[in-house]
Amino acid sequence: MDLSPEAPKPTAKEIAAEYRSKIADPENEHYSPGKRLPSARQLAKELGVQLMTVQSAYNQLRDEGLVLSQQGRGTFIRDPSVPLGTEPGTSPAFAALADELSSIHDALRLLGERLDRLEQAVGGETPPSR
Template sequence: MKVETNDPRPPYVQVADGLRRAIQSGELAAGSKLPSGRELAAEWGVALMTLQKAVDQLRAEGLVYSQQGRGVFVAAAGDRPPAEDLATLRSTVEELSQRLAALERRLDTNDGPRT
């Protein structure tokens, strides 16, 4: 996957959303190790720091965990705290708000002033 330049969301949010979808769909199974940060950054076409910020967001949501010297792993569904649902909901609302604001700006720019 690649970050979309015309997407109003920040690149780290796009990466986090993509990884979140892969985890929720089972493409990235519980207990599986994520590819290295460099590999994921290259796959998404982002800087390593951008990728790290996305992984930090998923870690805060309880979707992944780190093991020192071993890597980042997908957390099992039972291991995720109930707050994960709220964090995911907040993230989705924030994303939708940003997208709506971008659409409204585009409409205002294209249509001119409304009477």
């Protein structure tokens, strides 16, 4: 990001894209799982943007499952090996999605069991031709 005074101020989308690429870079040890991002206030001051712009960028990253926000502690890079929706600070959207996926998984398991029972009951009968 160009921080010179004459450069246009970055948008939340641009800030999020910058951090997204830093997080995705396996060579960048400063942005590995568990590392803390700069405080939103500090980054806003460095970039010369409004606090809400940085908060919006961090919210985008959180909603994508890349970071976790912990009130009073900061924003941290999420460990991708931990299932989404299980850590404190996870996006409410991911927590809801994780619950929904769990329900769908259970329903599919039950349907599979019913299908197995039906196939056993039918036994060696040939299915009707269409």
